[in-house]
Each structure stands twice: as C-alpha cells, then as structure tokens.
Amino acid sequence: MNPNHVITIDQEVKFMNTQMKKPPKLLHKSAGYDYCCIFRVPQSLFEINREAYQPQIVSIGPYHHGNKHLEMIEEHKWRYLDDLIQRTGNSIGYFMKMIVSMQDEIRQSYSESIDHFSANDLAKMMVLDGFFLIELFRKVGKLVETKDDPIFRMVWVSPFLMRDLLKIENQIPFFVLQMLFDESKDGSKPDDRTLSTLILEFFNYTVDRKKEILNEHKNTKGKHLLDFFRKSFINPKEQNPVPTFDISKNSYLKLIPPANKLKIVGVTFKASHEPDSFLDIEFRNGVLSIPQINMDDFYSSFFLNCIAFELCYFHCSKHITTYVVFMGCLMNTSTDVGVLSEDKIIENYFGTDKELAKFFKSVGKDVAFNIKDNYLTGLFVEVNEYCENGWHVHLAGFKHTYFESPWAAVSAFAAFLLLCFAGLQTFYTVYQYYKAKKE
Template sequence: MAMSYNKPLMHKVAPLFRNEERSNKIYDPLVVSLGPYHHGKLELQLAQRYKSTAVQLFVSRSGQTIEFFQNKILEVIDDVRSCYFEGSTDNFSDSELAEMMLQDSCFLLNYIELCKGSDDIRKTRIYTSMINHLDRLTLNLTLRDLFLLENQIPYSILTLLMYLRYGTSKGEAMLSKFISGTIFGDERERMKFSLDRQPPVHLLDAYRQVLVAECLDINNQQTNSYISSRFEPFRRKLFGNKQKDENNEEGHNAYLFRSLTDLKTKGVRFKLSNSYSLRDIKFASYCFYAELQLPYWCVSIYTKVFFSNMIAYENCLEAHTSSVVTAYVSFMKALIQNSNDVKLLRERKIIVNQFGSDEEALQVFDDLNSFALGELDNWVFEEVKKKIHQHCNSKSRTWMEELIHTYFRSPWTTIAFIAAVFLLCLAFIQAYFTVNPSSEK
C-alpha cells in the first residue's frame, strides 16, 4: 500500500472562509472529531469516549485482534502523518496516531454500516451499542460532521480496514450505498463510483467525485485549455475582450443572468437532467420556447454545511481540483432569487425540499457564499450562460411566450380574450352586411 505524498491531503479551511460573518461553526464538528485537527475538544468527548467500544464492535467476529488492525496501520504510519499539515501530529507517537486512526475509522465504518449495511443482525447490534452510549441528537448530527473539510481521515486507511474486515466487494458496495444515500436520499447507485480510476483522498473528496463524475480530468490532454479557460475571465477584465460575441457587444462578462421566474416569462421550461452530476446543466432553445435541464438535489439541514465545506475544499491550494461545485452553487444562487423560484424547482422535481416552506430553502441558498470564486471556472457553464443570453435577447423566440405570460396567465383572461375576439368578429360581420346589404341575398 503505497501512499507517498508531497503535500498534505487532509486540508484545512482557509482563514478567508472562517472569517466570513456567515460561517458560524459550519467548519467545526459538533459531536465527533475525525483526525487530529479537532481531537481532544471538550465538547466532543461524548463520542470520543465511545470510540474504544466502536473498535471492539468493529473487530468482533472478524477473526482478528485489535492489535492486528493497529499494526496494519502502523506499517503506513509515516504516510498517514504526511497527510496532515506539519505540526498537527507532532504530539502523537506512532502508536498513538495509529490508535487514533483505528478508533476514528472504526467509528466511521460502524456508522456507515449502520446506515447502509446489509447484515440486519449486525446493524441492530451497532445501533443498540451507539444508542446506549450516545444520545439520539449526537447520532443524528454525526452525518453532518462527516461533511467537514477539517474532519477527515485518509481514504486509504478506510479502504484498508474495509478490505481487512469486509472484503473488497462488500466494503465498496456498502460505501457506494452510503454515499448515494447521503447525497441523493436513497440507496440506489445514482452514479458508478470506481476507486480504480482516481482514488479519493478522503470521504469529502469521494462525495465530490460522485457529484462531478463528468468533470474534466486536469491530467489529460485538455490540461492547457483548462488552465487558460480558468484564468480567462481575469484576462478579459484586465485587458478587455477583442472578440465580442455577435449577440453580446459587451463580451463574455456581460451575460446578464436571470432568475427562474424571469426565465419562465421568456419561454424557458425547466426539466430534470438525465444524470445526477452537478455539471449536467444543459440549455436548448427552440422556435417559441427553450428548455433548461438541471440536476437533482435534496435541500436539507445538511445542505449549507455540505456545500460550504465543498467550496472550501475546492479552493484549497493543495487540493488541485477545479471548482465545479463552486460554479454550480454560483449558478444556482443566480437562478434562485425568491421563493417562487424554489417552488418552480420543487414542482419540476428538480429539488426535494425537506424544509417546511420554500422560504426556508431559499434562505439556505442565500446563506451560501461562493465568494465569487465560481468566476474562476466560468468554463463549466459558459456555453449554457451564452445560450440563455442569446435566447432571452432574441425577440422572435420570446415574444409569443411573453404574450401568453402577460395576457393568458389564468383561464379567465383566456376566456375573456376568446370572447372579445368572438364579439369583434360579430361586429365585423354586422358592419360588413350593413355596408353591403345585397350580400344577405
């Protein structure tokens, strides 16, 4: 198991994000610490005291001892130490760090098995053990703490223990169900997740890989075009844009974005995307209407924490990831301006709102801060924005929908219009026969 790293993979939240007035502990664990960054905090001691029990529960019926699993981690402890920022693990000896990794991993894997495991008897034992040691609120908030950037352990350690305890196929199937269930709300494998192609560095990275499965691989032959497009918006701001779009005299940065309600008045219809990748946003314009396809998302109490930590992760210097999720959040914030926009998405089943009202879901998107970092990755949705701009500025494609939206918003206005046309026709016929009475014969 080779894990030689030049830079830390267990990232920290940049001060810019923590100092933002809306952060309010969205980067800090509430119930459980994973890894050294928040280890030892007094408010996390309830879960910390349970971890030794979690290890025993994990090891039971495995045919191995606790020392066996801990020694396997000790074999790669130098690589584990290099995953964290310098100084973060200095207070831990190799055996203490290995013990921490084992306890935190067992806690996490027991929780995953509780959520998506297949052995009902073992799930019952795990639930009984956790509920006897942890209160229900702690157990419910555990999922929230798994989304935190600074609350991660190396994914390689998780896969090592999964392989030793469950075997490769069962461990990967269990993890796939857990990731799908926590993101999409069910156990169906919405998207294939392969560890062979690009192993995640931690659980949060695994979530990201699933969400942006169609994202550009910056290691392939398109790297140069990716890098140039990443900084193109800044070049244009500094030096201007020589090649102006034929329908946009201001160039790229003048694409005016509209809310969903505004787009609807321009003949835009909304539809659920065919895939569940956050990158799968498409726009097609037809004669008298257009269609915007958006990916599925479940808006819940975890949404703000999840996206905030994902944005912080994508913008870590050490992460070397594109900001696809950040760009998605910026795109959706531009679309969702009021509760009617949330209602439109909910009615089209593009989002599932687990809150009591559309106003609460709107508040979640309002509270998300992408720090305008999505502008760094305009290439992700640049073509979509361009097509939306062209459609909304094409009078021939929008006048009919504007007419319908303005004058036919209810059945009564439609009936009134038909009646008015009917009366106008009668008046025209009467006037015609008054002028030409001989036509009656």
C-alpha cells in the same frame, strides 16, 4: 512594556531573523501542494453558517479532537475497536506500527500544523477514528452484526452522524482508511465489495442512488471521505466540452436570469427524476432539464463543505461550486423557489422558500467562481442567447402579459373583440362611402 526600554536595531534584526526561520503553523507553506487536502474553513464562509462546519456529535481527525461535547461517540469508538480486534485477532500494536510508519505523509495532509500530537498520539487517533468509520460502514453493509447497537437504535444519531462525517475539518486521509480496511478484512467471510462501495451504501440511506452508480464508483478514490463522496457525483468519464465560440468575446457568457424571468421569456423547466447525478443539467430547445433534489439539512451541509474544499484545494474540479452558483442564479427570490417547486425540481425540506433563496444567495456571494472555466460554461451561453434572441421571446412575453391569469385572458379577449368590431365598423363605413359614390 517599560517606556524607558529602547529596542535597538540589532535586537530587532535578531527578532526578525528568528521569525523568518519559523515555519507557518496556521497554514503550512506546503498547503498548496497536491498532498495537502484537509483544511480549516475560511472565516468568510464560517460566518455564514457555523454549524455546517462544526461537528455536532463525533470528532474525526485532529482538528476537533478532545472537544467536550463530542465525548459520547468518543466512548463508543473504543467499543468498536475492541470488537474489531476480537474478530480479526490482530493486535492494536500491529496497526499502530503501520500508522507510525506513515506519520509524515499523514501530517502533510493537513494544512494546519498538528505537531502537538506525538507520533504515538497521532497513530492512536488514526487507528481509533479510522476503525470507527470502517466498522460503521461494515455494520450498514451487513458484514458485521449491529445487534442492539445504540448508534443505530437511536434514530436521532444517524442524521447528525452522516453530516459530521462529511465536514471538511472532520477528516482523515483516505489512504489511512484504505490501509486499515485492507488489513482488517475477515478472511472467514469473503466479500468482494470495496471500501468505496461500502461507503456509498452507507450514505445511500440518506441519498438514494441507483445501484449502477455504486458499481461505477467502486474503485473511485478521494483525498478523504468528503472528497470521495463529492467525486461520486461527478461522471469519471466526463470531459468538459471545448467551446465552439471565443469565450473572451462572447457577450452571452454571463450569469443567467432567475427562474421567474426565464419563464417569462419562454424557458420551460423540466425535472429529471432518474439522473446519474444532480449535476446532470441540460438545456435543449428552450427546455432546462434539472435533476430533482430534496433540499434538506444534509444537502445544505454537504454543499457548504464541498464549496469550502473546492475553494481551498487547488487540485480539484469545481463542480459543486458551479452547481450552487447556478441554482443561486435561478433562486433569487422566494417566487423563483416557488417556480422550481411547482415544476418538481426542488423539494424544499430546508425551510421557507425565502430561507432557501437566502441560503443559495449567501453561499454564492463569497465564492471564487470562474464563469469561463466550469462544466456549465456552454449552458450559461446557450440560455442567455435563447433569452435575448428569437420570436419565442416576444411570444412568451405576450402570453405572460395577456394570458397569465383568467381575468387577463378575458380582458385580452374582450379587447380583441372590440378591435374586431372597430375594424368591421371602419370597413363598412368605407364600403358604404365608395358604394354611394359609384351610384
């Protein structure tokens, strides 16, 4: 900049007036509305685990469109589209025109401006990506033959693919998927399965769930694939119980101690092996029942992206965030992870016990968690109240101190015998004294 050039007040005012008229591009002013649901990951979360949010083999939607390292699957999208067009007989133009007519609604679904895509470019992307997903679901659901499809034959592809499809930045609106699915049904092969059912069957190869759950969510809708799959773990009939206490004055409404400390004060852990959802946690009579979960790369990626979505999207429940905070409370150290592993609550395929504890601690550190308003509020109160009151706390502490190991038990028993002998000796001494006195 020329030091001799002086910007006048009028020039500054003109610049400021121009800036005020420019709409935000990195975060739309409408990003807080219900219809805006596809976001960029906040930087604070992105720094924790970059790979968890970045697609590894496939791009869905505009945010990662055209990335060089995603070209392999991008080429197969065209093959899938050709198969569908040949099978249904509808032209590409038929679907393109439908998407163009929906472009305003599609653009409003993204928190970041995608105006650099023309109407036709946006429609081409939605058709290509949308039908790629739908054909994947149909192939797994046996509605379409897979033959020797390399995407299914190469076993390394599937794990990456399933994780990529549930990443917050890698989404297209669910209403686009639903429209493309409805308009591309094969009338010669009638099938009563919904798009939702096919999606759940697809992911059931990674997350094995009861068939009743699939039926229960056959008409569930989401804002996009990630939101739909997140919702499938939440009981549609669930109503958060109204607390029977004054939340603002309840001293027990705080985070709970880690698993090892809970065990010391008498809490028993029990694994639920056939729950409807990993969210179904209960506490009764000192027993904390937690559904068994296989912690692996899929679940860690899914949790991170759900938390990012729940942080960004105001109009949804915070069930996954609450669950991760709860598990983070229990697993403060590797010792705590060991406690849950011994009780078959955690099957650790993520890494070492120390790495798993670090994962939950780092994830829960920067999340916005409202302890007064979540589906486990009552449980936090009940656990803390149990830990601080009652005879069982003292009994459990005594058992932990004196009977935690065989040597401690032997020492305690020896001390007890010595105490008994000392008591007997005192008794006989006093007895002999009074007996002699009477004589």
